[in-house]
Amino acid sequence: MLVTAGGVAGMMVAREYAKRPGELKSLLSAIQMLETEIMYTATPMAEAMERVSTGADQRVAGFFRDAALDLRSTAGRTAGEAWETAMERFYPRCSLSRGDMSILGNLGRALGRSDREDQAKHLRLASEQIRMEIIKSEEEAAKNTKMWNYLGFCGALAAVIILY
């Protein structure tokens, strides 16, 4: 029984590692959607975020919806602030790392504050960084998934041997 429990625990940890690349990919596609809205249709920020939230993968849609709602309220909030607050709510619910969040944070601080050309630079930089993170996270995931799968099982086995 101990062995099964250890194995399951190991697999759960391994699954957490496997989640991150998926979330990063949906984030990347959402940011590319945002870029299209900003660059080609010059959609106002709140509306652009709303559109992204309806089109994006459900793992990140909530983040954009939160930011859009916050920006639409007439509480005198800027896109950067709305983005930041949405990030705070998003972080505990997602599998992204602190590093990933800081990429998002940097993008948020620049959002909506400059002309199209400049916005494009920031959006592309963020996309590029996320792409790098995807590659890294996939390698890591492959390594860690295997490791945790074994570790859970073997650890439990070791415990059994020591106990008896």
Added chain:
Amino acid sequence: MISNKADVIAQDKNWPEVLAVLPLNLRKIITGVRPEILCRVEEIRIRALRPLMLGLDSGDIMLTEGGGLADSILKAYIVGEEEVERCLQLISGSSIYALEEEIRNGFITILGGHRVGLTGKAVLDQGKVKTIKYFSGINIRISREITGSARSLMPRIVDREGGTIHHTMIFSPPRCGKTTVLRDAIRIISDGAPEYGLPGQAVGLVDERSEIAGCYRGIPRRNIGIRTDVLDGCPKAEGMVMLLRSMGPSVIATDEIGRAEDVRALEEVLNAGVRVIFTVHGSSLEELAARPALNYLFRLNMIDRYVLLGRDLKAGLVKGVFDRKSIFENGVAL
């Protein structure tokens, strides 16, 4: 004339739209201003590192942190750099990139048709202004919808025999209520005014800067009459010709004619037998005639009424009306 009460009500409707684009601390200061002053505000001036000011009909005032009047600069609330930046973000809905054209022109029109003027550092591209950055000055001009402000004008411009209006040019220096009077005149022409023997006319309005109709997402938010079609955000010259072809208007209205292409388009409209009503910047006929594009318009001699507005007591006051003949006795030289 206009009753004071109607005036105040018209403005009350405006304040929420204006306050929504101000940072919270500026909002708090302005809501602290006494109502009898608030109802006379024409402009809010926000300049980085300088006092927060309100432009009233009688001049400008500085405000203290609590919204009271500051009698010296020492007591005045000084606007921070960060506040100007934040205000600009709120004005644009954090979408500076969506307003490149507007910023190049130096102003943005916000919900409600209020015009926001901007200054800062101009960024040039091959000698032309590409955009503005480091914004330092913001002037929010509160647009007034004063129902009845064109009442004194209407009897002078109605063509009773034709059942329509004469070709009319409204001119005045800035801040005399040209746009306000034009908007009300459009409303009356469009709805019809039996008291002047004027049936309702289909009006085509080219609202290049969204100031007259206050369109938001293309739909007029101000009362411009039931038979008015608006081309929002469209360049005047192009817009007038488009309306002429597409909407079959009896009257075409537009704001601030001045460039040669505007006058050429106007000529086309005049030749098509459609009546026009438009505004021009300028304080005297003499001054207008000195501008080449407008001089050409005087040469055409097709405009029947030249209306000068002033602001002796109140913006929108008709100071003089000239016709095809009397303009030559009043300073127009060709």
